[in-house]
Amino acid sequence: MSEESGWNVRGARASFKKRLLVTGGAGFIASHVIICLLERYPDYLIINLDKLDYCASLKNLQSVSSRTNYRFIQGDICDEHFVKLLFETENIHIVLHFAAQTHVDKSFWCSSEFTNVNVDGTQVLVNAAYQANVEKFIHVSTDEVYGGSIKEFPVVVTRSSNVYGPHQYPEKVIPKFIALLQRNRKCCIHGTGVQARHFLYATDVAEAFLTILEKGEPGETYNVGTNFEMSVIQLAKELVHLIKETASESELELWIEHVSDRPSNDLGYPMNSKKLHRLGWKPKVAWEEGIRKTIEWYEANFHNWPDAEKALDPFPSSALYKRC
Known part of the structure; x- marks a missing residue:
């Protein structure tokens, strides 16, 4: 982990009210969420963790890259040692986990890569977050990777249209x-x-994730439709x-x-999003x-x-x- 990767260890303990990690932040939906988070929470440090795969682009975040409460770190959620050290160094409070392989066509002929990132990578992240005792973990995917009791770990699952x-x-x-x-x-x-x-x-779904961050209950699954x-x-x-x-x-x-x-x-x-509507969100x-x-x-x-x-x-x- 070096300065070149975007990880400035010397500045890791700067004073912020909370430290929020967004994985896959240079991608499509997560980049919109980061922009919204930076606007709404100027006293939070928003950390963007992305390995910059083919579908990611830091140009998506050019408009906010100079914000004092934004930090980009290049890294892979499948790298267990890297992820563990990240949580130890950055003192993460909240995780919004977007990093994933998502293209349906590619999943048919490259299924092992999807399993590696979406299942194994998520498990690495969940384990590190659990050990770090984070306040909330919002997973933008299926709930089957977690296991265990929701009473022991504050996971919120989301599924969107x-x-x-x-x-x-x-x-x-x-x-x-x-x-x-x-x-x-x-x-x-x-x-x-x-x-x-x-x-x-995109901005509607970004607002949905902020609503879930603020009001979502651990152990719940919210449809964003x-x-x-x-x-x-x-x-x-x-x-x-x-x-x-x-x-x-x-x-x-x-x-x-x-x-x-x-x-x-x-x-x-077809999806029913009434549970999220009750939290105050609608497109x-x-x-x-x-x-x-x-x-x-x-x-x-x-x-x-x-x-x-x-x-x-x-x-x-x-x-x-x-x-x-």
Whole structure:
């Protein structure tokens, strides 16, 4: 652990009311959460731990990188010695755990990497946080990695709908379709495209995590959802309409290409978010506003990732999926 990694050990004991660790903070959702945290809690030290994998970009946090209550540390949650020393050195009070492999297509042919990061890495982090006796651990994933009794460790589990907006690596459907159309390429749809998804804007989900941080009860699971739903084929047509300024069905179809479906492609993910609503949170950003802001952002910031163009290539057909 060196100065080059962003870990200034000499400044580790500076006075802050609380020290909050955000893992995967240079990624999509977590970067929005960090920006919100810095605004709302100027007396908290917000520590961003990220190994800077292909889908992360520190450009997502350029606007706040000079804040005195922000610190970036480059490191891997799978490195047990590193994580243990991090908690010992930084005196962490709260953990928001976002670091994960998330791309569904990649999970089929690289499942061992997903297991390593999402299960083993989370277990390393949980163990270190438990030993450090943190006040709260918010896990943005499934609850099956924990085990044990909730009375012994203050874990809050969250599950959210599909999130979209600025900062998202363009392997996911909305930024991928936007970027393809902005480059005069067709939207590539798995199967028929009738699968429906609920889409939630990034700042809304960031506010949800702050609400859970402040009011969430240990041992609870909170769904972060929205009633807004759209099929993938509807999404493609709407983006064609907005970006190519065309409305006729025949013209819309010119910008859409259907390819082999995934090995498993769920029709939808209905969720009930009333438990979170009772804490005072509801989504605020309308689809029309959110998608307009998202299109504008990718027009100017697509190359925040050095290899962003590679994300636009089609993934392998279902017959080619294999384990890493």
